[in-house]
Structures are given as structure tokens and as C-alpha cells.
Amino acid sequence: MAESHLPLVTEWARREGFCPGVGDTGVYRHTDAAGLWVGCLGEEPVGCIAGIRYDERYGFIGLFLVRPAFRGRGYGVALWRQALAHLDGVACIGLEAAPERLIDYSHWGFKAAYNTLRWRLPSASRARCSGGQLPAGFAVVAAAELGADAGSNELVLTYDARHEATPRPHFLGEWLRQDSGTVELVRDELGCCRGFGRIRPCLLPDDAGAVGWRLGPLLADAPPLAGALLDRLCSERSGPVLIDAPEVNPRAHRLLEQRGFQIAGRTVRMYRGTPPELPLGDIYGLACLELG
Template identity: 55%
Template sequence: MASHLRIRPLEMSDIPRVTAWARAEDFAPGAGDVAIYRHTDRQGVWVGWLGTEPVGCIAGIRYNAAYGFIGLYLVVPEQRGQGYGLQLWKHALEHLADLPCIGIEASADRLDDYAQWGFEPASPTTRWQRIASDADPESGGPLPTGLRLLAGQEIPAMAVQAYDAQREPSPRPHFLADWLQHPAGSVLALVDEEGRCHGFGRIRPCLLRRGEGWRIGPLLADSPTLATQLLAGLIHRHTGVVLIDTPGANPAATPLMEQLGFHPVSRTVRMYRGTAPAVSLADVYGLACLELG
């Protein structure tokens, strides 16, 4: 029988340890990711302790009164098989129990496990990789008439928030503001003459199991052509391993990744418990992060 875990909210001092755990599991955590998870829901990221020894973590983030997501779920290898993961899992589920929908990303070998808790598969998610070099073009070709490619502080934040809210499972203004304003990496947006957004994306440094690389996400655009424009701009000057996670619910994402020289390296499955979000993901070419959906 497992000893009882003391499960407490993640503190700032825990972030380096949790980031190292995520790196060892090949989650490829981005710079600043875990701190943003904590800021999105201060009571929604936890570390499990056996006495003075931390042994695992989980996130159960409430985006709003309608939607939450469970991720960053792990137990250190030497403590697995003793029920500590189950205690963390139940704690996160209880935190989100009153929400009409909860999402997770599941590996293929865990689908039956999560189904026992009421989760149903929705669509596959593919992680793609490409090695970027100085020879990559700076742009994806000429921009359509009336569109500008803006960077950093030039980007109209409210226009991006409105664009994202119409294309993601649930509005996430606090998370997105932290995500796009983080100093690590670069953010680009396509904006028309009236200030409306037609796509945006972020690239950030990440920690690979061995070495470092870059993760793109989110990446949203009106069309594959505009997604290509954003990808070219984001990848430019960011050499090395580049990762992006595409939702299977966007049928245009896979052919675009193949066309641009990415190759698949892993797959997971998006699952939901409750009423699955009705929003189309047809304009979503890259998820912000698998840990928070």
C-alpha cells in the first residue's frame, strides 16, 4: 500500500526541479513554461512529497468555469508503481470536478486507463521536428495585400486575444498574455489595415533530454499559406532542433508540416471528459503546449 503523499501547491522554489523532471521525461519544457502554468492557476499545480522528498507533480488548470486541463503529470522513476501517481491524479480531478469539460493529452498505451475515468478520445496530436539552419528563408513569400507581419510590442494584444478566443477550446486570456509577453523567444502576428489579426505564433527555447532546441506554439492562422509565413518568420535565426505539436483536428496541418520538411517524432491523443468543446481547430497549426492543452 502506498504511503500517503503530502500534496501542496507548486512554489517558485520547486520550478527548477519540476522543469528538470519534465526534461528527463522528454517533455521538452520551454523557458518559463512552468512558472506560467503556476500563474495561470495558483492552486492548480502541485508537487507530491514523501516526508522531505518530492516524488511527483501534476497540473490541473482551471481556465474558466467551463474548461480545465490536466497535464505535467509524472512520478520520478524510482517511486513509480506504488500508487503515488494515482493520489496526484485524484487530487487534480477533484480540483476540476465541477467543470463541464476536462481535457488531457494521453499516450496511446494509456487510453484504456483514462477511459475508466470517463475520458473519451477526440483526435490525435503529432509532435514534429525539423533541424533549422542559417540557410532557411526569412519569409514564406510575399504577404497578401493588406497584411503586415508584426513582432513584439508592435502586436495589438487585444486583437490576438480575440482571434485566439474564437479558435481554441476555451478563452484563456491570462495564460495567453503571460505566454506571449514572456521575454524568451519571439512572437509574430499577421494583422490587417484595420488592426484585425489573421494569425500569430510564438517560438521559445526549450530543454531537450539532451541539449537544447526550440518549440513553436501556439501557431494559429487563417490558412496554410499564412501559417507558412508565420513559421518562416519564427524559424528564421533560430537554428537547431525545432519542435511543433499539431492537432489532428486540423486536416491541413500534417501536409503543411511534411511540405516544410518536418518529420513526426511522437504521437499522443487528445481526450475529454464531459461535453467536448464545439469549436473548430481548423486554424490551429500548433498547440501552445501539451502540458496545458
């Protein structure tokens, strides 16, 4: 995938309802430059896929689509095989599957682990994202306010590494630095990170000019910390907010419902290989479904 393909692939993703965040596709490409492809017939791009190799332990497949006019001809299988070949030898591979694709992916050795729910906050419910009370000794701080000298990125990277299948400093480092996004973190009285979240504008499928917000990741040690982060990130945004949360975390379910979020879709997290052991009770929102 060349840099010139990014606007085209982003528009494909918008039309499919992926709701990509502004700048997301460029981050995907920089995470593993050899792990994104566009499939072409001659000079005409017809589909794309990402097969991101984080390290020898973990990889993820996403951003997988073929333009509607070219489906049913085997082009998706060709892209799929390309991604799997790139991830050959990786101990565990993850993906997010549409429910109707579970049988297809199971033929390639993938097994369902849990559902992921997409939640949407209507603009009319925005007022409910306020008043989250932090326990004594905690504070929500904008990462930009801390500055590079305070090591805010290192605080977040260390915290994130405890909640993911494998550390992802290259991906997350660029994810946090994107100008289109805002990053907030919760610190305790010792200055340690106890949670963080990021929100950025996203492109909605409703029409070519529709803009909302995509929130993720959202990680925290406890619901009051996650709630304070959620309120801070959402309260002053106009337009709908989207967040993808593991259904197996009931604390996320309660927190989002209390603030007026509504379930807008469902995918299934699948793995080939031994699934990673994740502290799902601390995961209130995924960074993005395309890269896990």
C-alpha cells in the same frame, strides 16, 4: 507547487521528453496558483501534476509524472485524484494522453477525440523555412514592434478566444509577455489580427545542455498566413524546432511537411464531458501539451 519546485519539475519534464520551454512552468503556476502540485514522501518530491481550472466550463490536466524510482506504488493515482478534486464541477476536462495510457484514462470517463502529432524540424532543413508569400493586404509584424499602445496583446487575445474552448486571458497574457519568447502576428489592411505564433527556447531530452525551440501556439485563418508566420519564427533559429499540431488538420500536416518537419511523436487528446467545438482547421500548433 512552490516557486522553489519549478527548476526541479522543469528538469523532470525534460527527462521525460516533454521538452518544456524556458519559463513555461512558471506560467503554468501563475495561470492557476491552486492547480499545481508536487507529491512528496516526507520532504522528498517524487511527482507532480497540473489541474488547471480556466473557468467553470473548461479545465486541463497535464505535467503529470512520477519519478521512475517511485512508480508502481500508487503515488500517481494520489496526484491524479488531487487534480480531479480541484476540477470538480468543471463541465469539460481535457488532457493529452500517451497512446499506452488510453485505457487507464477511459476508466475515469475520458474519451479519445483526435491525435496530436509532435513535429520536429532538423537544423539541416531550416533553409526550407523561407519565402512564404503573403496575400496582398497582409503583413507579419512582431508584437514587440507594435508596443503596448497599439494593443497587440488585445488583438491576439481576441483572436485566440475564437479558437479555444474558453477565453484564457490570464494564461495568454503572461504567455505573450515572457521575455524568453518571440511573438509574431499577421494583420490585414484594417489592422485586425488574422493569425499569430510564439516561439521560445526549450530544453531537449538529448542531454542536460541541449537547447532547441518550441513553437506554439500557431493559429491562422489560412495556410499562406500560417506559412508566413512559420517562416518568420523559424528561419533564423539554430537548433531543432518542435511544434504540436492536431492530426485532424490536414493543412497543418501539408504545411509542416513542405518545410521539412518530421513526425517525432504522437499523443491523444481526450475529454471528459462534451468536447469543445474548435476551428481545428485554423490550429497549426498548440501552445503546450501540458495546458492544452
